[in-house]
Amino acid sequence: MKKLNIPSYLARTKWFLLLIAVLLLIVFGRTVNSPELTKTAIVLGAGLDYSEETEEFIVTTQSVLMASSATEGAGQTSYNTYTAKGKSIASALDDISRKMGLIVSLAHCNVIFVSQSILKLDHVQLIYPLTGMYSLPEHAVIVTGEKSPREMLAVQIGTTVSSPYFLQLALSTKEGTNGMIRTNIKDFLARSLSRSHATAIPYITLKELPDQPLGQDGEKEDNYEFDLSSVMVFNREKSEIVEDKLAEALSLYMTKSTFGAINYKSENGETVEFRILNKNINTKAEGRSVKAEMELTVELLDVQFIDTSDVLTGADKKIKEAAAALGEELTGILNKLFELSKEWNIDFLGLQAKAYQSVGRTLEEDCLKTLSFQPTVKLQVKETA
C-alpha cells in the first residue's frame, strides 16, 4: 500500500492554507484591540500652538460626533472642540483622547490651524509625526490667523458651525484669486525644506457678521466671517503679512489651480472684471537670473464706468487694452513682491530653489540678494458669446 506523505499532502491541500488563515484570524481578532468606529473621534480640523514661556504645545481638535441610532436624537451631528497641553503634540492629543473618551483620528482632518510661534520650530518634527503616526492626509491645508488656533477652531461661521469645514470648501473652490492661497501639508514641507526655506499660507482675520443669521428662535448670535484675502509669508526666523493686491498677485503666482475673478481699474475709474479660465506659469532659472512667464486665459465678466452705449465683448479694443494693462500691473506687483522678499529676506517666491536647480551645489545658502527676477504676465481674452 502506498504510504501517504502527510507533510507533502498538507502542503498541497488548500484546506491546510484555509485552516492556517482561520486560526490566524481568530488569534488576531481575539487578541488585538482594533479601534472601533464608534470609539473614534473623527477630527475635522486641528490647531497647533506653542507657548514659548511654558515650552508646551497647545493642541485643539474639532471632532464631528454622530448620535448613535439607538439613542435619542438619532442622526444629530455635534461638533466638539477640545484643547489640551503637553510637552509634545502626541501627549496633548493623548490628553484630548482621555477628555473625550474616544480615540482621536486625524485620518480625515483636512485643515490644520497653526500659530506663528509654532512655525519657528523644526518643520519636519512638527509634521512628520502627524502624517506618519496619526495618518494626517498630506493634502490637508495649513492656515494661520490673527487669533489663536483654539479661538479660530471654536468660532461659528454664518454658513456652517464648523470652521474647518468652511475653510476646506472655500479654499478648494476659490483658490488662487482674492489673495486666497491653498498650501497643503506636502507643499508646506517641500518648500520649507527647499533652498528657499520659505513658504506662504493663508492669514485669516475674523470679523463679526454685521447681520447675524436668523433661526426659528430669532437671531443667532456670535457668528463670524473669515477674511481669507491676506497671506502670511515666513521662514523659520520671521514672518510678514501680505495683503490686498500683493496677496492677489502672490496667490496667482503660487497656486496650482486658479478660480474666480480678477479686476482691473484704470486711472479714470473704468472697471473691468475678468473670470480666469486657465493659468499657465513657467518659471525658469538661468544661473542667478530667474524668469517667470505667466499666461492667464480669461473671459470678460463685467464692465462698469466705461462711457459707451455699445455692448462690450472680449473682442473689443478697450477690453483688450484693459487686459494688457492688467498684465502689466500684475508684472509690476510681482516685481514689488520680489523687492519685499529681498527686504524681508524671506524667499517666499521660491527663487533660491529655482536658482539652485540651475547653478547647482555651488550656490551658497541665503543668496536671495544676489538673484534677479524677471516676471511677465500676459492675459489672453477669450471671446464669449
Place this chain on the structure above:
Amino acid sequence: MKRTRVQHGIYKNLPSNAIYNSQAANVIFAIGIAFKLSTAPSVISQEYGSSTLWVYLILSAAELILTVCIFAFARMRGDGLLRSTGSVLYRVCCGIAALWLTAKGTFYFCYCAAYLAHEQFGGVEPTLFYLLLLAPIIYLGIKGSRSIARTGEIFVPVFFALIVLNLIFLETDLDIGRNLPVFSMEPSSFFKGLPKYGLWLGDALPFAFLRIKNKRLPYVTGGVAVTFALVNIIIFLGVSIYGEALKTVTDLLIRIAGFNQLSMDIGRMEWTNLFAVIALSIISLSFVFFGCTAAAERATGYSLPSKIIFPAVVAITVLFSQSSQAVAQFAVGLTGYILMALAIALPLILLALAIYTKKKYAGLYKCLDAEYRPHPPLRPSNPYSLADNVLAGMKENATQTQNVLENGSLQPDTQENGQ
C-alpha cells in the same frame, strides 16, 4: 539555444523549477515595485536629496546588467549544467548566495514590517503583525517557484492596473526641476556613497535556479522594461512632488496614491496601493525565500535546513531586535557595501562559470535535459493477423514471406507504409 514554444494551459506538464516567461515577468514586476519603491526612495533621499532620481537611474542600469546576466545563465541552463558536472565553485557560490539571500530577506522584511506595523497598522501588536505577514511568505516559499509564479500571475496584473490608474489620476503641485541639480554633492562623494545601497541590487538572482519556458511573446524583456520604466517614472514624480521632503515619505508608492484626484470625492485612496505593497511584498519575499532554499539545496544537497533557518532568522531578528528600524538602518552601513559586492559578483561568476563549463563539457551540454525533448511521433501501422500465434523467433520469416507474396521482394512496400 533553440527556443521551444509551448502552448497555454499545460502548467502541470512543466518540469519542477520551471516557469513560463510570462510568469517570470510578473515576478520581476513584483520584486521591482515592492523592493525599490517602498522604503528605498526615502532612505536614498536622506543623503542624496535632488540627486535621488539619478541614483536610481544608475542603480537601475546596474540592475539591468545583472538581470541580463542572470537570465542568460537561466536560458543556457547553467544551473542544470553546473549541477550535472558537480562544480565545486558552483556549490560555493550557491552557499554564499543562500547566506546573501537570507540577509536580503531579513532586511527587506524589516523595512516592510517596520513601516506597515508602525505607520499603517499603528494600533496592532507588532509581534502578531510580523507573524501574520511571515506566514504566507513561508507558505509560498516552501511551496516553491510554481506557486509563487502562479500567485504573481493572478495578482500582479491587478496591482499593475491600480498603480498605473493612480498615476493617471494623480493631481498635485509638482516641479520637475526638483530633480536638478544632478550632483547635489561632490561627484566623488556621490559615487563613493552609491554602494551603500547594495541591498536593492541583484533581486533577480533566484531566477538563476529556474528554467524559463517561452511563450510566444518576449514577456521577460517586456516585464523588465515596464518595471524599470515604471520605477524610475514614479521616482521622478516622487522627487518632483516632494523635493527634499521625500525623506519624510516612508512609503512612496502608498503616499503617491493619496494625491489621486478621486480622493476629493470618495475619500482617501492610499489603501489601493497599500494592498499592492502588501501583496507584492509577500510575493517578492517568498521569491527571495525560494531562492535561498534553492541555493542551499545546490550547495549542500539539502533544502530543509534553509527552509527552517531563513524564516527563523527573519522571525528572530524582527521579534528580538531592539527595533526593526534599527535593523533596516544597519543594511545601509558597511553591510551595504558587502551586499553590493555580492550582488555584482554572484551573477557574473555564475555566468562565467556556466560559459566555461559549457565549452569544456560541450558533449554533456548537448544531452542536457534530453528527457525534456519531444520524442519523434509514433505512427501506428495497420494491424495484420498473419503472424499471430507465431513465435517471436519465427516472426521475421513470416513477415519476409508475406512481403514476397505481396511485393515480390523481401522489402516491405514503402509507398503503402509510408516508410
